[in-house]
Amino acid sequence: MSEFHIVEARPRTDWVYDSLHALEIIVTTELLGEDQSVGADWSRANYSSEVTSLKGMLLALPGQAPAEAVTGRFGLPEAPDEPAEVLGAVEFGLPTRDNLHLMDDVYIQVRPQARRVGIGTALWHEARRIAADRGRSALIAWSHHLAGATSLPERVEPSTGVGHLPLDRGSLFAQSLGLQLAQVERESRLVLPVDPGLLATLRAEAEARALPAYDLVSWTGPTPEEHLGRVAEMNRTLSTDAPTGDLEWQEEDWDGERVRAMDELAHRTGYSVNTLAIHAESGEAAGYTLIHVHNAYPHRPEQWNTAVAAAHRGRRLGLLIKSMNLGQLAAANPGARYVVTWNAGENNHMLGINTRLGFRLHSVHGAWKV
Ligand SMILES: CC(C)(COP(=O)(O)OP(=O)(O)OC[C@H]1O[C@@H](n2cnc3c(N)ncnc32)[C@H](O)[C@@H]1OP(=O)(O)O)[C@@H](O)C(=O)NCCC(=O)NCCS
Numbered sequence: 001m002s003e004f005h006i007v008e009a010r011p012r013t014d015w016v017y018d019s020l021h022a023l024e025i026i027v028t029t030e031l032l033g034e035d036q037s038v039g040a041d042w043s044r045a046n047y048s049s050e051v052t053s054l055k056g057m058l059l060a061l062p063g064q065a066p067a068e069a070v071t072g073r074f075g076l077p078e079a080p081d082e083p084a085e086v087l088g089a090v091e092f093g094l095p096t097r098d099n100l101h102l103m104d105d106v107y108i109q110v111r112p113q114a115r116r117v118g119i120g121t122a123l124w125h126e127a128r129r130i131a132a133d134r135g136r137s138a139l140i141a142w143s144h145h146l147a148g149a150t151s152l153p154e155r156v157e158p159s160t161g162v163g164h165l166p167l168d169r170g171s172l173f174a175q176s177l178g179l180q181l182a183q184v185e186r187e188s189r190l191v192l193p194v195d196p197g198l199l200a201t202l203r204a205e206a207e208a209r210a211l212p213a214y215d216l217v218s219w220t221g222p223t224p225e226e227h228l229g230r231v232a233e234m235n236r237t238l239s240t241d242a243p244t245g246d247l248e249w250q251e252e253d254w255d256g257e258r259v260r261a262m263d264e265l266a267h268r269t270g271y272s273v274n275t276l277a278i279h280a281e282s283g284e285a286a287g288y289t290l291i292h293v294h295n296a297y298p299h300r301p302e303q304w305n306t307a308v309a310a311a312h313r314g315r316r317l318g319l320l321i322k323s324m325n326l327g328q329l330a331a332a333n334p335g336a337r338y339v340v341t342w343n344a345g346e347n348n349h350m351l352g353i354n355t356r357l358g359f360r361l362h363s364v365h366g367a368w369k370v
Pocket of ligand 1: 141142
């Protein structure tokens with residue numbers, strides 16, 4: 001398997017999403033002990049939505065590049081129309097609305113039978129070249145590891161000093177590319193159903209601190225028109241207030257139109273369950289949380305954004321909106337088995353709330369930078 005070439009997957013080459021899915025099943029099972037793939041439907045929807053970022057997927061295929069292939073927008077041959085064996089893939093995003101210095105979400109996967117012949121490195125160099133061509137000075141790449149594996153004696157720590165990863169093949173590979181570990185994220189899980197008594201107790205505790213200064217609104221589905229501006233404001237807050245470790249992340253530019261685009265993507269492949277806290281006196285957004293349920297794997301809903309505005313912290317709003325939203329999820333999706341969430345290792349406030357709700361650490365994720 002020493003000969004390979006790299007092509008760009010374009011949305012019209014539909015077979016690539018099934019191939020990427022097959023690769024994800026293998027790699028997530030290897031890294032996380034079970035199939036945690038995001039699925040072809042999500043990838044297809046995600047790659048066709050470029051409202052806030054250009055999305056790239058490069059594939060390593062066997063043999064030499066065909067002489068006559070069409071060149072894609074990143075200067076590489078486009079993937080063939082007919083399915084081919086995918087040896088490896090790199091995915092990435094090029095934000096177009098903010099963070100114009102970045103190439104983010106870089107993720108490399110190589111089929112186990114095709115490893116240690118330089119495919120991962122070649123995919124990385126192509127991504128890096130594209131970043132440079134587009135004037136991007138910083139890259140953020142990800143690695144995934146089961147939490148239990150961090151008890152291995154050899155580990156790598158981020159410059160923040162919070163958390164660590166095992167020095168396994170993903171870390172060794174990243175280090176071989178000269179990447180530095182900038183932050184460790186924790187994936188935690190909450191086994192469902194949550195005891196309704198616990199939810200009621202936590203909610204009552206939070207209400208005693210927060211009410212009557214706030215109005216709470218919950219909905220399932222896209223954001224109602226009257227709350228678009230509030231949800232946009234909460235997402236902007238989240239982009240700067242969640243700890244970003246040693247990553248050069250800049251404030252995101254959000255408005256109602258961007259919320260609509262996010263909703264549109266989320267509802268092409270599933271639905272979301274949302275709770276918003278509104279400061280009663282001013283009418284401004286004070287807190288917001290969203291759980292997304294994928295049609296392809298409704299048993300593992302994902303906790304996406306949660307934010308409480310700085311002026312409204314310390315009043316148990318985080319606990320209140322999260323416990324309310326979990327109650328709403330139980331009604332909307334009673335068959336769900338667990339909720340997954342991702343938090344920065346240094347996000348003590350959010351982790352504290354999650355622990356009280358019953359979330360437990362499952363895996364760790366390295367954010368590597370160059
Ligand atoms: C990590 C991964 C992408 C590497 O792909 P690959 O094609 O085997 O990588 P390369 O052949 O280009 O390896 C480059 C260097 O990385 C290091 N490396 C890669 N795998 C390694 C391993 N199993 N043990 C030790 N070092 C390793 C070595 O320094 C290697 O150079 P060498 O072969 O000359 O010693 C692949 O193992 C994979 O898909 N793992 C699961 C997904 C993952 O962890 N992705 C995160 C990437 S940050």
